[in-house]
Amino acid sequence: MNYKNITIAGSGVLGYQIAFQSAFHGFHVTVYDITDENLERAKAKFDIMSEAFKIDLQATQQQIDKTRQNLTYTSNLAEAVKNADLLIEAVPENPTIKIDFYKKLAKVAPEKTVFATNSSTLLPSQFAEATGRPSKFIALHFANTIWIHNTAEIMGHPKTDPNVFEDVVAFAKAIGMLALPLHKEQPGYILNSLLVPLLSAATSLLVSEVADPETIDKTWMKATGAPLGPFGILDVVGITTAYNIDKIAAEKTKDALKIKTVKYLKDNYIDKNKLGVSTGEGFYTYPNPAYKEADFLK
Template sequence: MSDVDQICVIGSGTMGAQIGLVSALAGYRTHLIDLSQEQLDAAREMLTKRTNRDVEKGRRTQSEVDEAWSRLSFTADRDAALSEADFVIEAAVEDLGIKRELFADLDRLTPEHAILATNSSNIVSSRIADATSRPEKVCNMHFFNPALVMKCVEVVPHEATSKVTVDAAVTVAEAMGKSVVRLNREIPGFVANRLLNALRREALDLYDAGIASFEDIDTAAKTALGHPMGPFEIMDLVGIDVVHLIRLAEYEQTGAPEALPHPLIRELYEAGRFGRKSGRGWYDYGDEGAGVSPGAASSKG
């Protein structure tokens, strides 16, 4: 599997679209697949803006971008694209039932040698692998948002994942210019998100107890710990809805009460305050969703 040539990315949302472009930039022939043509068109527009801005700012050359675009296709013809796939990265909705159905389809539609990876950080691949006839070729390959910028990729096997599969996933990630964190065994949340969850929960508890404002807690994380963003800013960037659903997914897998979303997260989620994407979360981003300015985030704000 060192000769991966064609990669298929399932799902053209924010993560899937960026993973697709990262793959094409790395030299792989890449199909970005989605059943929604409207979503594919939105992904193309978003990536065009990103690459144009990168060229303008000197982050990439025009020839580098043009070559990547020549290798990247946007298609709703899932079956045809998958028929020649060497490697599949699933970045679809975070729903176990849907993922199991999808992986059963991937197993049926891809060549026998193809590796099937899920980008999910909260649904471990052992819960998906037995929907296929090739559990040894299934793993988690977790990118971080924004995938075009963030260097980390976590490669996570389940008990039946073969070493060949893990090595292939690591090789692909490194070819994409990523720094790989290789886990020895799976655990919900993996490494980075478990570290982040610990920081997030402490930040939420400090704010909930009235120890400091969420703005000052963010300032402490940035100026004392050297973090580029504070925990509340990160929640707004990732999406309060995503944070909420990840915690529910971990609770569903572990049954641990401490895995449940913090009450303050649930409050924002139920109010539809999802962060940057909705214009307001912990902070108020205005109509354009940019330019952080403090805004009341709950009864504490």
């Protein structure tokens, strides 16, 4: 693996974390997003991440300064990928948006560039042909707060070059991840194959008026010892991501409860900009959500 220059496309919930983590480990990282406003927001989030790295990883100011030097920003796609050894796509979890992005990317990326999708639930084979380089295309999925929950699931598709697969595994290790290779395509990889049914079950209980979010979270946290319940997790992941996943499922299955869930999330959260931790409010309010209170489980 001789990657040096990494491009992150999309500076949202996971994109900016992948960028900072890669830069922290010595890679030259270009952050691409469709507007300069989005990039300015990413820079503000890097201020917060800098403090988190100091607290959680005992990073020195010198390390943070070096990380900042390794980061550049652009809203010009051709400029963003002109030197890229690896591009990690972290654009919204919507097949149409991703396919459109890859078609534009294929026209401007150098031949050497490997493409990786950070999709949470979609298969790389869905986009392989749109990339124009199926053999150099792979899925590389990270868990949120990647400097702490440092997992990287690596999943190829039938046409992925085995050498590309091994290079991406090596890159994941090089940025401090626990590399988790998957032997075949699986919607949701390992993490979301386990997590999405939990979150889906929780929202179904809520929408069916069985119990409120706090009661559901208390049940899960107390009974399993988990530090977060499903609604706390949804706030961290971002309610928009859950909404998009449920919307795809509702359109595919026509399931009445799924359709009801999509409407519920849209009316009560998406339309009110209550998107979770990122907006300061979701199922809980931040920075001091109820589940962090000492007596939450009493």
